[in-house]
Amino acid sequence: MKNILLFAFWFLVGLITLFLAIVLGEAGAWYLAWVLGTVMMILIAATGTVILEVDDEQDRPY
Amino acid sequence: MQELETVIALSRTQFAATALYHYLFVPLTLGLSVLLATMETIYVISGREVYRQMTQFWSKLFAINFALGVATGLTMEFEFGTNWSTYSHFVGDIFGAPLAIEGLMAFFLESTFVGLMLFGWDKLSRGKHLLVTYMVALGSNLSALWILVANAYMQHPVGSEFNPATMRMELESFTALFFSHEAQAKFVHTSVAGFLTAAIFVIGISAFYMLRKRHMAVAVRSFRVAALFGVFASIGVICLGDALGFISGEGQPNKLVAMEGLWETAEAPAGFNVIAWPDQEAMENRFALQIPYVLTPLVTHSFDGTITGARDLVHRAEVRIRDGIPALVALETLSDNPNDRDALRTFRIHGDNLGYALLVKRYAPDVTQATPEQITQAARDTIPPVGPVFWSFRIMIAAAFLMLGFLILATIYSLRGQITEKRTFLKIAPWMIPVPFIANEAGWVVAELGRQPWTVYGQLPTWISASTHSVGYMIFSLVGFVAIYTIFIIVEMFLMVKFIRKGPDDGPLPPAEPAVAAPGHTSQWSQA
Numbered sequence: 001m002k003n004i005l006l007f008a009f010w011f012l013v014g015l016i017t018l019f020l021a022i023v024l025g026e027a028g029a030w031y032l033a034w035v036l037g038t039v040m041m042i043l044i045a046a047t048g049t050v051i052l053e054v055d056d057e058q059d060r061p062y
Numbered sequence: 063m064q065e066l067e068t069v070i071a072l073s074r075t076q077f078a079a080t081a082l083y084h085y086l087f088v089p090l091t092l093g094l095s096v097l098l099a100t101m102e103t104i105y106v107i108s109g110r111e112v113y114r115q116m117t118q119f120w121s122k123l124f125a126i127n128f129a130l131g132v133a134t135g136l137t138m139e140f141e142f143g144t145n146w147s148t149y150s151h152f153v154g155d156i157f158g159a160p161l162a163i164e165g166l167m168a169f170f171l172e173s174t175f176v177g178l179m180l181f182g183w184d185k186l187s188r189g190k191h192l193l194v195t196y197m198v199a200l201g202s203n204l205s206a207l208w209i210l211v212a213n214a215y216m217q218h219p220v221g222s223e224f225n226p227a228t229m230r231m232e233l234e235s236f237t238a239l240f241f242s243h244e245a246q247a248k249f250v251h252t253s254v255a256g257f258l259t260a261a262i263f264v265i266g267i268s269a270f271y272m273l274r275k276r277h278m279a280v281a282v283r284s285f286r287v288a289a290l291f292g293v294f295a296s297i298g299v300i301c302l303g304d305a306l307g308f309i310s311g312e313g314q315p316n317k318l319v320a321m322e323g324l325w326e327t328a329e330a331p332a333g334f335n336v337i338a339w340p341d342q343e344a345m346e347n348r349f350a351l352q353i354p355y356v357l358t359p360l361v362t363h364s365f366d367g368t369i370t371g372a373r374d375l376v377h378r379a380e381v382r383i384r385d386g387i388p389a390l391v392a393l394e395t396l397s398d399n400p401n402d403r404d405a406l407r408t409f410r411i412h413g414d415n416l417g418y419a420l421l422v423k424r425y426a427p428d429v430t431q432a433t434p435e436q437i438t439q440a441a442r443d444t445i446p447p448v449g450p451v452f453w454s455f456r457i458m459i460a461a462a463f464l465m466l467g468f469l470i471l472a473t474i475y476s477l478r479g480q481i482t483e484k485r486t487f488l489k490i491a492p493w494m495i496p497v498p499f500i501a502n503e504a505g506w507v508v509a510e511l512g513r514q515p516w517t518v519y520g521q522l523p524t525w526i527s528a529s530t531h532s533v534g535y536m537i538f539s540l541v542g543f544v545a546i547y548t549i550f551i552i553v554e555m556f557l558m559v560k561f562i563r564k565g566p567d568d569g570p571l572p573p574a575e576p577a578v579a580a581p582g583h584t585s586q587w588s589q590a
Contacts, residue, residue: 027237027241028240028241028246029246030243030246030247030249030250030302030305031241031246031249031250033250034249034250034253034254037250037254037294037298038096038253038257040294041096041100041257041290041291041294041295041298042096042099042100042103042291044290044291044294045097045100045286045287045288045290045291046100046103046104046107046287047290048286048287048289048290048476048477049104049108049113049283049286049287051477052282052283052286053108053110055479060479
């Protein structure tokens with residue numbers, strides 16, 4: 001039951017995200033670009049630290 | 063009339079001063095909140111203590127900046143009512159809603175979660191605390207969104223119509239207001255400029271530590287996060303700035319000619335004035351250094367577009383002023399007799415140019431008696447002060463490209479593991495911290511001074527927007543604001559320097575959690 005509820009929750013989140021993406025993509029493309037771009041920048045910055053930690057673990061300079 | 067002109071000049075100076083002070087704090091809040099969320103995300107995913115130390119350290123600097131940003135922003139909300147009462151009456155229906163939402167975002171969403179973020183480390187689970195930090199980032203940027211929606215209306219009024227019965231603009235479409243291209247481009251450009259500001263700030267301070275070999279674990283990682291974050295922000299801010307310039311140029315051609323120092327209409331391919339010495343009186347550039355062919359694609363996003371120059375825009379404004387005069391006369395009739403059908407009909411025909419007729423009222427109180435010279439003078443007023451706008455624009459552009467180059471180098475050095483060896487670069491980095499702040503202020507000057515002579519573009523001239531205070535009152539309040547805000551800046555600088563000198567609370571690092579790090583592994587910089 002818990003898994004079904006969890007699935008339903010995330011499915012709802014997915015639907016809302018899709019709805020927002022469609023509405024923003026149609027009427028507010030720059031707003032959508034900001035959302036996607038900011039998330040991308042966060043992920044890329046976080047990925048940079050993953051590389052740093054790998055270098056650190058292998059005793060390469062970083 | 064002379065006293066009115068002085069009061070308007072003082073009202074403008076006061077708003078400009080408070081806005082420029084406030085805008086020193088805002089971009090750092092916008093960007094640092096997102097960087098904090100990034101750092102804490104890494105902490106929650108990796109479980110490494112160093113990222114918690116990082117987040118907590120930058121949170122302290124964020125909190126100082128945030129507190130002063132809110133304090134300086136408060137007065138501006140009231141200033142609209144106290145110093146710009148005609149403006150507030152004229153567009154209160156439209157401007158009030160986003161301004162109120164901005165206040166709610168800043169004080170309820172953002173400020174509430176800031177408290178939880180700063181003091182909730184030991185009271186909330188990791189996931190919940192991360193959610194709180196994201197809410198702070200979202201709150202600060204949504205707060206900026208709403209004030210920029212309001213500002214975009216001043217630049218490009220859409221979704222509203224003037225009602226001659228109430229003598230004010232009334233909102234017709236909230237979605238048109240919220241989704242206007244000006245609002246969208248303005249928000250993304252400003253927000254990402256904040257990201258860039260925060261990245262340069264973090265890099266500068268991290269470099270300061272690396273030079274002194276202090277807090278190396280935090281400094282090296284902060285540098286890496288900020289460099290990658292910042293390099294994309296700098297690319298974004300330049301692209302989005304171009305988009306904003308294109309959109310604004312279509313809606314406000316008068317601002318565009320001031321930004322480019324363009325007096326004559328330019329057929330393709332037009333040259334770009336890299337530097338020039340504009341003479342507003344003579345409507346020409348005394349000196350100009352041009353790059354050929356560049357301006358047309360830059361401004362029109364095509365290779366065959368025509369860019370209308372200031373002289374032709376003045377001629378257009380003269381036509382609009384003449385067309386607007388019957389609307390103003392009709393409006394004065396309607397204010398005495400709201401049921402006068404002839405006046406209402408006349409207003410409907412000429413109402414689109416009412417704002418232009420208000421420009422000439424400055425020189426001819428009875429607009430029906432306005433001379434051709436007075437109309438020409440009013441039309442020339444539609445060109446904003448070209449020199450300050452032109453040079454502010456170039457300062458902003460130069461700063462943006464300087465930061466792009468700096469961040470590309472920072473990213474390369476960081477990714478190659480060479481950053482701690484690049485001592486010259488590390489010495490330069492702290493001196494880069496003022497650059498984004500200068501660019502932000504210059505951008506604000508371009509946007510707001512470039513909108514003159516209007517408070518609401520094409521609708522309401524600045525000269526009739528202010529309240530009717532006495533000169534003494536305005537001087538007293540201006541001096542008060544400048545004095546208090548200068549103290550705020552000094553307090554901010556003092557606290558920032560104090561906490562930066564102290565650095566993060568980074569004792570010896572415990573080993574990372576077994577699930578995410580090699581057992582028993584110790585960081586290269588863990589004891590630094």
